Amino acid sequence: MSTSSKRIIFWTLIILFVIHSVFVFTYGTEKDKGKNFLTGEAKKGKLLFQKHNCIACHQFYGLGGYMGPDLTNVISAKGKGADYARAFISGGTQRMPNFHMTEEEVNNLISFLKYVNKTGISPIINFDINVDGTINSENDK
Numbered sequence: 001m002s003t004s005s006k007r008i009i010f011w012t013l014i015i016l017f018v019i020h021s022v023f024v025f026t027y028g029t030e031k032d033k034g035k036n037f038l039t040g041e042a043k044k045g046k047l048l049f050q051k052h053n054c055i056a057c058h059q060f061y062g063l064g065g066y067m068g069p070d071l072t073n074v075i076s077a078k079g080k081g082a083d084y085a086r087a088f089i090s091g092g093t094q095r096m097p098n099f100h101m102t103e104e105e106v107n108n109l110i111s112f113l114k115y116v117n118k119t120g121i122s123p124i125i126n127f128d129i130n131v132d133g134t135i136n137s138e139n140d141k
Contacts, residue, residue: 024133037114037115037119038115039115044105044108048108048112057096061122062123068095068096070122072116072121073121073122074117075113085113086110
């Protein structure tokens with residue numbers, strides 16, 4: 001094989017790699033599921049969640065600590081909801097400390113949990129893996 005043929009093959013593969021990389025890393029990023037749901041109260045709740053380091057014990061989307069439950073869909077989970085979350089936040093439990101939050105802080109934190117609830121599902125139980133490595137859940141259909 002000649003040197004010029006090798007160069008053509010090399011540069012063709014490089015160009016295809018770049019095109020594929022751009023496609024993979026930008027596919028689906030145009031969908032911002034949460035931008036319209038993030039209210040002023042939810043932003044304050046997010047800051048409270050960070051201030052009290054809640055992620056050390058709890059998870060969102062399966063990521064975070066494992067002492068407490070995943071809070072991604074605690075608002076919409078069967079048998080739970082805003083009142084359920086409010087009870088734990090307001091009083092604490094044996095494993096979760098009582099942070100002595102004001103009613104406004106509790107409402108802000110509940111607003112943040114409602115925001116997170118609208119942005120995804122965790123854990124994703126039914127999903128299909130595409131040829132390009134992306135995942136389609138029953139939510140996306």
